[in-house]
Amino acid sequence: MAKRTDKALDLDRRWIFLVIAILVVVLYALGIAAEMPVNQYVQSYYDTIEELDEGSIVLLSADFDPASAAELLPMYQATIYQLLKRNMRVINVATWPAAPPYTREEFEKAAPLYKKKYGVDWVELGFKPGDDVAMGQIGQSVTSAYIQDDRDGKPLADFPIFKDVGNSFEGISLLITMSAGYPGILEWIAQAGGRYDVPILAGTTAVQTPDLFAYYPTQLKGFLGAATGATMYLQLVGADVPQLEEVTITNQKRMLIQTWAHLLIIGLIIYGNVLYFVGRRREANA
Amino acid sequence: MIRPMLALQEASPIPFFTMDGEMDLLGGWLICFLTLSVFSFLYKDNPFYKIAEHTFVGAGTAFFALQYYSEGILEPLYVHINHAMQLPAGELMQLGGYGVDPTYAIIFRSVAVLFSIFLLSRMVFPNGWAPRWPLAVMVGVYAALKLTGETQSKLVLQVASAMQPLTNPEKLAWSDNWVAVEETQVFYTFANTVMVVGLICALAHFIFTYKRTKILGGVSRVGIIVLMITFGSMFGFTVLGRYALLIERVDTLGGFNNQDYALFGTSALSPPILLTVLIALVLAVSLRGKNSTSTS
Known part of the structure; x- marks a missing residue:
């Protein structure tokens, strides 16, 4: 368990770049436009x-x-x-x-x-x-x-x-x-x-x-x-x-990618924090 | 080298190279190559990134040098004085919003030129008196400009904006509107209360000359939380901006992923695909070579 946590904390950041790249390219290829409410x-x-x-x-x-x-x-x-x-x-x-x-x-x-x-x-x-x-x-x-x-x-x-x-x-x-x-x-x-x-x-x-x-x-x-x-x-x-028309649709497509890319970042922040607190608790118990 | 170029030109309706501002094959391939080369830095510093970096610095320097020469020297000096000299007798010239005699306009501009020469004289006489005069003028003008405009916009009007009433009779009752929550009275009061309390607490955090008692310490602690939330929102916006740039680049690369730009008219050999594979292969081979050298 301890080894796995250490390994996860030492994750090479290039894996994160790769995941982001794959997510953006796949969502771009799907080309789904999302209309946004105006603020x-x-x-x-x-x-x-x-x-x-x-x-x-x-x-x-x-x-x-x-x-x-x-x-x-x-x-x-x-x-x-x-x-x-x-x-x-x-x-x-x-x-x-x-x-x-x-x-x-x-x-x-x-x-x-x-x-x-x-x-x-x-x-x-x-x-x-x-x-x-x-x-x-x-x-x-x-x-x-x-x-x-x-x-x-x-x-x-x-x-x-x-x-x-x-x-x-x-x-x-x-x-x-x-x-x-x-x-x-x-x-x-x-x-x-x-x-x-x-x-x-x-x-x-x-x-x-x-x-x-x-x-x-x-x-x-x-x-x-x-x-x-x-x-x-x-x-x-x-x-x-x-x-x-074209630039509007292009931007709407980009916003859907943004949504999922932000969710990924939120997920990574939560993941990083969980690992940090698990590591801290382990150190306190040791 | 010649054969792929010929293959490109023969298979595509787009010209290989043109000077009329329209997109050409060479431009398309260059855009893809430079974009992917910059992205390759995310893996490791490498020669492709260096090529893109140096190209950017070179092209950027040339462009900015020309722009600053044209708009910072040529126009205010040559064009201005030339314009003043060609004006018909009796006609006034605009200077700082006022009509002045062209002779005065030339004298004013000549003083600016003289000051510029004074500034440059620092290269010959590092401790001379001449560069201090234009520097003094610049500091004075800039301070005056900043003080007057920024005091009004960033202090006086900001203080006025912070003094908001906590209730607004024009806002809707909570039960009247379920869609636009920010238009309701409850939300208005809540938002303005958060703003006032947050402002006071954040300002209290910067009171350093008094001991952090229970009250000041507590208020300051809330101020830190307000500041952290602000930094969090700034981070969120920064992520949004960086993603926007990435998505735009992917979109641009995607635009070249078609037969018109592809080698031999084959989509699989379009610039983004071919160059990604090529750069990845060269990087893999070069890194493998380095690893084996370091192992031996």
Whole structure:
């Protein structure tokens, strides 16, 4: 008995990796999609955009890179579709250097579907280095923070969308950030929400999500937490956007895998604790 | 080497290599190879992982260097000054949200360039006075930015948010709603009570200058439990995030598991399957060789 407990405690962690890999691959191969109930944070995110007047200007900040695209890209895609479908005008910025290739690709795909014109309905300003300072600059004046747009290299004065934008977030009705870490939502809350009183929405990675509950609903009107938040939001937006059907089903499939993978971790934690207490009791008795 | 490449190209409608941004066979095989190479580290450090690691560092450095050069030097310096010089006479330029004469804009930017040179002078004169000036400005600006914004968002508004009433007449009675429990009066009172008690206990845990008497010690103990629950929830979210990355990679590999990417158009020779077998075989052989060497 003692030997068996010691052997179990000395289990090579690679066996756990193997079990997780087999579980994920098998469940992926089965391809079962699971619909999720929508929580209040996601519903608030969706409703805040729905409640905006048509033609409102939204500052959309892409603060992520390929390492977090698995969680943030689906919610970023869905946000673009909801904004354009609701006829919002979008100013697209990024504080992470690897974000612009994603943002451009997604807008180039979605904008023609809703007959949106570049410079009138959306504009791509690209990456701005400087973290918090860059956010402060953008908040103070978008037209001063950027000299030209990122796609065509034209001065911002050439784009009609900037005629309605002033200093200190004047003319901008909402700030949305897809945040993977630093700089991200917490810095936007400090630099924009704390100074200019602009409503903020966020999509975040799982690691950052626990930090956000304290800011809801006073400083953060709604947020999409991790892959679960992305799936819930996709269900809301994707219901009448055929282009999002595939990504919605893919995310629903992923959530079923998540469920079973988490159950495995819970099982392993219980197993490890049982072995630990058995070992401790044995030592006490010896 | 040439024959498998030809076999790939002949059997697939997807081009072997393209520069137009569309997915090609080479890209597909590279994605699978690099993903599986990184995963191979879970077994043991090995040359496949090293290849993937060095490729990532090289490509990442090149990409970030270019981005920072373009957006951190080229645009704020060359484009900005060029734009200021080309403005028609009498037209103002935007600086910090205000319209200023282009000459002033150029002078302001030149001061920033001068400060950058001062900073770099540290490489030649490590103890010189020049780098201290821009550093002082940076520290001052950053402190001011952080203090003003963060005091408001992380202190003042957080304190205000913590002062919640324990009852809310707008909430539903327990018997009125059996589906959304969080919308009920009972749940609202319970949640806010837990929040207030948890907050007080967690703060009490950080009172270090008084002796832990029975009351303070007990409250502090509850505070530790609250903190442990918080760390537990953070761990749960971290697991969620890590699984999301793993599942996305499996999904990506699964996307290449078809005839279009396979050697000779045979699904069994698709990149994820073939490369998994290949990497596992090479690892097994190399480790067997190492084991036999260490035994002898």
